[in-house]
Amino acid sequence: AHEYTHALQDVQFDLLGLSARASTFDATKAVAALREGDASLTEYLFYETLPFDRQVLLAAALEKVIEEFSTSPEVARAPRIITETFGWEHSVGPGFVFRLYLEGGFGAIDEAYRDPPRSTEHILHPEKYLSGEAPHDVLMPDLTAALGSGWRELDAGVLGELLTKIYL
Numbered sequence: 001a002h003e004y005t006h007a008l009q010d011v012q013f014d015l016l017g018l019s020a021r022a023s024t025f026d027a028t029k030a031v032a033a034l035r036e037g038d039a040s041l042t043e044y045l046f047y048e049t050l051p052f053d054r055q056v057l058l059a060a061a062l063e064k065v066i067e068e069f070s071t072s073p074e075v076a077r078a079p080r081i082i083t084e085t086f087g088w089e090h091s092v093g094p095g096f097v098f099r100l101y102l103e104g105g106f107g108a109i110d111e112a113y114r115d116p117p118r119s120t121e122h123i124l125h126p127e128k129y130l131s132g133e134a135p136h137d138v139l140m141p142d143l144t145a146a147l148g149s150g151w152r153e154l155d156a157g158v159l160g161e162l163l164t165k166i167y168l
Contacts, residue, residue: 026160037093
């Protein structure tokens with residue numbers, strides 16, 4: 001049900017185009033959370049239609065896969081920036097989409113594809129997305145004079161709430 005939902009999302013909302021319009025890593029993670037949360041909601045609603053014995057079997061199989069992954073030596077050695085961003089959209093996206101669903105059903109979710117969340121802040125605080133609050137731009141001063149010669153900016157971007165929280 002989850003993967004079929006992704007195929008339907010792509011037909012209806014052009015997932016590649018939607019991701020391409022996200023201008024920062026933070027916005028890309030927000031769009032991914034919408035996509036994964038939507039598929040998770042559909043998966044859950046489908047799961048609820050199954051007979052109880054099937055639900056138990058599926059839950060046990062999923063629990064085993066998650067435990068094997070999360071306790072693997074490779075995951076234990078990975079830096080936090082990897083472990084906390086990998087799969088973030090799967091763990092936090094459903095809460096965002098469930099909130100949309102409670103506010104306005106599938107119509108509210110469809111509307112989110114037309115006006116996608118623009119930051120991880122929107123995902124972490126759905127009330128900010130629902131109220132139309134835009135992400136705040138933080139402008140950095142030119143540090144060239146303060147740093148002296150030999151220094152140059154190699155990269156710039158938006159951390160957003162997700163990455164700021166991990167780094168702090």
